[in-house]
Amino acid sequence: MSDEDRYERGRARFLEVHDERALGQVEGLGELGRAIVEFAYGDVYSRPGLALRDREVAAGAALVATGRSSQIPQHLRAALQAGVTPDELREIILQTATIAGFPPAMNAMSTLKTVLGETGRE
Amino acid sequence: MSDEDRYERGRARFLEVHDERALGQVEGLGELGRAIVEFAYGDVYSRPGLALRDREVAAGAALVATGRSSQIPQHLRAALQAGVTPDELREIILQTATIAGFPPAMNAMSTLKTVLGETGRE
Amino acid sequence: MSDEDRYERGRARFLEVHDERALGQVEGLGELGRAIVEFAYGDVYSRPGLALRDREVAAGAALVATGRSSQIPQHLRAALQAGVTPDELREIILQTATIAGFPPAMNAMSTLKTVLGETGRE
Amino acid sequence: MSDEDRYERGRARFLEVHDERALGQVEGLGELGRAIVEFAYGDVYSRPGLALRDREVAAGAALVATGRSSQIPQHLRAALQAGVTPDELREIILQTATIAGFPPAMNAMSTLKTVLGETGRE
Amino acid sequence: MSDEDRYERGRARFLEVHDERALGQVEGLGELGRAIVEFAYGDVYSRPGLALRDREVAAGAALVATGRSSQIPQHLRAALQAGVTPDELREIILQTATIAGFPPAMNAMSTLKTVLGETGRE
Amino acid sequence: MSDEDRYERGRARFLEVHDERALGQVEGLGELGRAIVEFAYGDVYSRPGLALRDREVAAGAALVATGRSSQIPQHLRAALQAGVTPDELREIILQTATIAGFPPAMNAMSTLKTVLGETGRE
Numbered sequence: 001m002s003d004e005d006r007y008e009r010g011r012a013r014f015l016e017v018h019d020e021r022a023l024g025q026v027e028g029l030g031e032l033g034r035a036i037v038e039f040a041y042g043d044v045y046s047r048p049g050l051a052l053r054d055r056e057v058a059a060g061a062a063l064v065a066t067g068r069s070s071q072i073p074q075h076l077r078a079a080l081q082a083g084v085t086p087d088e089l090r091e092i093i094l095q096t097a098t099i100a101g102f103p104p105a106m107n108a109m110s111t112l113k114t115v116l117g118e119t120g121r122e
Numbered sequence: 123m124s125d126e127d128r129y130e131r132g133r134a135r136f137l138e139v140h141d142e143r144a145l146g147q148v149e150g151l152g153e154l155g156r157a158i159v160e161f162a163y164g165d166v167y168s169r170p171g172l173a174l175r176d177r178e179v180a181a182g183a184a185l186v187a188t189g190r191s192s193q194i195p196q197h198l199r200a201a202l203q204a205g206v207t208p209d210e211l212r213e214i215i216l217q218t219a220t221i222a223g224f225p226p227a228m229n230a231m232s233t234l235k236t237v238l239g240e241t242g243r244e
Numbered sequence: 245m246s247d248e249d250r251y252e253r254g255r256a257r258f259l260e261v262h263d264e265r266a267l268g269q270v271e272g273l274g275e276l277g278r279a280i281v282e283f284a285y286g287d288v289y290s291r292p293g294l295a296l297r298d299r300e301v302a303a304g305a306a307l308v309a310t311g312r313s314s315q316i317p318q319h320l321r322a323a324l325q326a327g328v329t330p331d332e333l334r335e336i337i338l339q340t341a342t343i344a345g346f347p348p349a350m351n352a353m354s355t356l357k358t359v360l361g362e363t364g365r366e
Numbered sequence: 367m368s369d370e371d372r373y374e375r376g377r378a379r380f381l382e383v384h385d386e387r388a389l390g391q392v393e394g395l396g397e398l399g400r401a402i403v404e405f406a407y408g409d410v411y412s413r414p415g416l417a418l419r420d421r422e423v424a425a426g427a428a429l430v431a432t433g434r435s436s437q438i439p440q441h442l443r444a445a446l447q448a449g450v451t452p453d454e455l456r457e458i459i460l461q462t463a464t465i466a467g468f469p470p471a472m473n474a475m476s477t478l479k480t481v482l483g484e485t486g487r488e
Numbered sequence: 489m490s491d492e493d494r495y496e497r498g499r500a501r502f503l504e505v506h507d508e509r510a511l512g513q514v515e516g517l518g519e520l521g522r523a524i525v526e527f528a529y530g531d532v533y534s535r536p537g538l539a540l541r542d543r544e545v546a547a548g549a550a551l552v553a554t555g556r557s558s559q560i561p562q563h564l565r566a567a568l569q570a571g572v573t574p575d576e577l578r579e580i581i582l583q584t585a586t587i588a589g590f591p592p593a594m595n596a597m598s599t600l601k602t603v604l605g606e607t608g609r610e
Numbered sequence: 611m612s613d614e615d616r617y618e619r620g621r622a623r624f625l626e627v628h629d630e631r632a633l634g635q636v637e638g639l640g641e642l643g644r645a646i647v648e649f650a651y652g653d654v655y656s657r658p659g660l661a662l663r664d665r666e667v668a669a670g671a672a673l674v675a676t677g678r679s680s681q682i683p684q685h686l687r688a689a690l691q692a693g694v695t696p697d698e699l700r701e702i703i704l705q706t707a708t709i710a711g712f713p714p715a716m717n718a719m720s721t722l723k724t725v726l727g728e729t730g731r732e
Binding site for chain 4: 283284288289291293294298299301302303304305306307308309310312315331332334335336338339340341342343344
């Protein structure tokens with residue numbers, strides 16, 4: 001597969017997971033954005049061995065646990081789109097509190113409220 | 123529910139997720155062990171809103187991302203028992219590298235190899 | 245002790261450590277808020293073996309060290325209420341710089357200034 | 367105060383907090399060891415505004431929360447020497463679990479057991 | 489060297505690395521600010537064994553990797569002043585993604601864009 | 611560039627930075643190892659915009675700051691090979707203590723001693 005094909009595969013996968021607006025932000029990051037599209041979405045997220053819903057359960061938990069607040073809204077939306085319900089997201093955040101402590105879980109739960117408010121799901 | 127019931131519920135749930143040996147280690151930690159059994163397993167892991175398989179996908183990703191090496195083997199075994207396949211665990215670890223970097227993923231992948239070797243699955 | 249009693253014990257303890265406004269925020273977090281009140285305050289903070297002042301010295305240092313900026317103001321206020329003086333808080337933050345680096349200590353020191361300004365103590 | 371005086375002040379303070387063996391290890395780290403003795407112990411730990419017992423409550427909590435396993439035994443011993451009781455240390459570790467999660471608290475509790483075993487306090 | 493000389497050396501070094509405005513912010517942090525000027529800049533940054541450009545490559549990578557967002561702008565500006573080019577900073581951020589994950593690198597790349605915009609370099 | 615070419619480019623670059631033994635370990639990690647060779651070394655480390663010596667200054671600082679102890683020896687060796695002197699590595703570790711605290715710097719300094727001992731440079 002050529003570099004251009006990898007980019008296109010990554011771009012298509014990115015749009016299945018997130019949306020055009022999120023892609024615009026990532027593409028605005030230059031070579032880093034290119035690496036995210038090509039490698040994270042073209043290589044990793046495009047691999048067949050794990051369902052997208054599982055990927056978003058894992059991504060959500062990892063982001064909450066490391067307290068990466070800027071990318072949490074994007075992946076909470078992706079999780080909802082991949083079929084994780086709002087109640088399941090609440091359970092994932094609550095459980096992550098046992099692994100990484102209450103403070104990052106509190107921030108993530110507030111973010112989830114905002115995300116659900118925006119999407120009219122709550 | 124009384125404190126004793128919570129402890130019993132936690133103990134039963136812990137044994138579904140892990141095993142007697144792991145329970146012995148946790149119970150050897152005194153009041154901290156009691157809190158883990160009662161709260162993490164009696165309260166959180168016993169909640170109905172999230173499948174055990176999802177809980178272990180989330181726990182695995184959160185532990186790999188925070189580099190909590192001591193608890194990773196326990197939860198990789200729990201994930202296998204909850205129906206996550208070895209290939210799915212490899213994908214979860216690979217994907218977590220995009221969120222938390224290659225070094226913690228490399229350690230987790232070595233640990234997974236050891237765990238699979240012990241259980242005769244590889 | 246029943247679940248309701250645990251919640252009430254946690255609620256009472258929370259109000260000794262923080263205040264009504266902070267409780268409202270935590271209770272707005274649904275099941276996560278319930279877990280914080282029941283477990284962190286009803287179980288852990290209500291245990292007799294450690295003075296509240298010591299708990300807040302420990303909580304302050306742990307929050308500064310992990311850079312959990314959202315919960316720092318709440319626990320700096322709690323520390324002041326538990327008898328830790330502003331000068332002692334400055335020393336705790338300075339010492340934490342030796343363990344976790346200057347950047348999180350700088351953020352915490354700015355937050356302390358704001359908290360002291362609000363409470364008219366500086 | 368001259369650099370030599372700072373080093374001597376730091377050395378004396380270090381020996382009050384820890385012991386000769388620990389000092390030997392730190393002095394074996396060259397310029398980094400010198401910076402630890404001069405700055406962390408000569409400047410920070412020698413400041414009058416915070417009791418040594420409080421410093422060790424804070425140091426213990428910060429080390430447990432950040433999972434800095436190599437320095438935990440040294441500071442648990444220092445805490446015991448500064449008058450923190452084994453039960454108080456257990457409470458500090460349990461409480462830190464609410465801020466940083468159970469995994470680093472589990473490691474710290476095992477380390478405390480080892481430290482108490484060595485000192486014949488348990 | 490007396491304490492006053494150390495402070496003056498640190499102040500002079502700080503102004504070579506950053507600027508008056510940044511110094512004002514640090515000096516506003518009381519004893520913590522004094523420790524940063526005396527120790528981080530008077531002792532560490534004044535040592536002869538490493539070029540300033542190397543120090544800023546290292547500082548930038550360490551701040552991006554630990555996600556210390558508040559101090560990143562200051563050290564990106566310092567890196568530019570020390571001769572690291574905008575393209576080299578982009579490479580450092582991209583490479584740090586392989587060690588600490590894409591999320592902190594994404595934040596750092598956005599911050600770099602802002603810093604370059606302010607300084608009219610982009 | 612095809613996937614095979616990317617892998618070959620990454621493999622060649624990896625061998626310039628590290629050595630055959632390190633490559634064997636990475637290739638033993640399956641798809642994760644493939645991603646490291648292709649992406650981290652074939653894409654990122656092969657980019658022309660940053661000198662290898664700078665890359666290793668950055669990698670060293672990022673690994674020390676995040677406390678990723680397993681990969682530190684490999685990158686200290688790579689830094690030495692890329693022309694960073696032992697004294698410069700000591701300065702980088704000392705400076706990283708100001709950003710991430712003394713504990714991870716202490717571990718890194720001990721590791722450096724071991725690495726220098728093995729390579730007969732100390």
